[in-house]
Amino acid sequence: MESVILVIHLFLALAIIGLVLLQRSEGGGLGIGGSSGGGMGGLASPRGTANFLTKATAFCAAAFFCTSLGLGILAGGHSQGQQGILADVPAAAVGAAAEEQVDTPAAPLPESSNDQVPVAPLAE
Numbered sequence: 001m002e003s004v005i006l007v008i009h010l011f012l013a014l015a016i017i018g019l020v021l022l023q024r025s026e027g028g029g030l031g032i033g034g035s036s037g038g039g040m041g042g043l044a045s046p047r048g049t050a051n052f053l054t055k056a057t058a059f060c061a062a063a064f065f066c067t068s069l070g071l072g073i074l075a076g077g078h079s080q081g082q083q084g085i086l087a088d089v090p091a092a093a094v095g096a097a098a099e100e101q102v103d104t105p106a107a108p109l110p111e112s113s114n115d116q117v118p119v120a121p122l123a124e
Contacts, residue, residue: 002074009067012060019057024050 024046 002071005067005070005074009064009071012064012067015060016057016064019053019060023053023057
């Protein structure tokens with residue numbers, strides 16, 4: 001069931017991309033598509049084509065939203081209650097990993113004859 005909804009979801013995503021790219025630009029922000037003519041070669045009026053593309057885009061967007069919710073609900077049903085990601089790890093493995101940790105410095109201190117640590121000069 002989940003794979004069927006996922007395939008429909010992907011087809012809807014591709015349809016939305018195609019429908020948005022087919023629509024005529026109204027703002028002319030890049031200077032293309034705003035006032036150029038026709039587009040469909042006289043098959044339909046520009047207004048009728050725009051209405052169809054707008055309605056088809058809205059339908060596909062609503063269906064995409066529904067499939068997104070459906071996939072989210074199905075994915076939530078697979079979880080096992082309120083358990084965290086470490087719920088499946090055996091307690092012995094967690095305890096052994098905690099015992100192996102030893103506080104060691106990130107880099108060993110150089111061996112020197114005097115026990116003084118160099119100090120950075122203060123800005124005046």
